[in-house]
Amino acid sequence: MAVDQITHDAGYTIFIGYSRDNAERQHEIVSSMIERQVDGLLVLPAPDTDPEKLNKQVNAANVPVVLLARRFPGFDYVGSENVKGATMLGEHLAALGCRSVAFVGGRAASSLSEREEGLRTSLEPNGCEVWSTDELRSAITPEGGTAAVGRLFDLGRLPDAIVATTMPSPKASTKNCAAAGSNRAATSPSPPSTTHALPPVRSPRSHQ
Helix, strand or coil: CHHHHHHHHCCCCCCCCCCCCCHHHHHHHHHHHHHCCCCCEEECCCCCCCHHHHHHHHHHHCCCEEEECCCCCCCEEECCCHHHHHHHHHHHHHHCCCCEEEEECCCCCHHHHHHHHHHHHHHHHHCCEEECCHHHCCCCCHHHHHHHHHHHHCCCCCCCEEEECCCHHHHHHHHHHHHHCCCEEEECCCCHHHCEECCCCCCCCCCC
């Protein structure tokens, strides 16, 4: 909404394309925008973006581009302070006495690694274990979040808290945590107010 307001006030019109985090679809959308002779591009790049390919594509058309949320070397970038935000969240969970935190959801990207860095920086010095493996990654969809939380519960033990990397995942996390008896779920890199208190941990139960 902020981008729309600013561009509208400056006399520009926004065209929107959704890549669904697919690099090939993203390439097609960027090509389509270039064909329409847009004045510039704001791109939230798919995690598997080939930055060299994107750079050649926009440079050949002499179209300026700014990346959003995920960064690649050689591009202008605007995004959240992922490390700082995740550090604040980790400090909050540590203050609650958490001894283990599962970092669930999302695909390999700069934003994911920065958030993990912030969590580890704030949690591990306080003796809190951070669970973050390829097995816990997922597509950034409600279905992906549900599947990732399910795989977490298949490990046979529950963490004290779950940090979900995207907005769809916390909903799945909260639902599954409540069913399994885990005590906390939180979004990342959100402030402490987004932590959802749930019933205390009892014993691991298989998810349905």
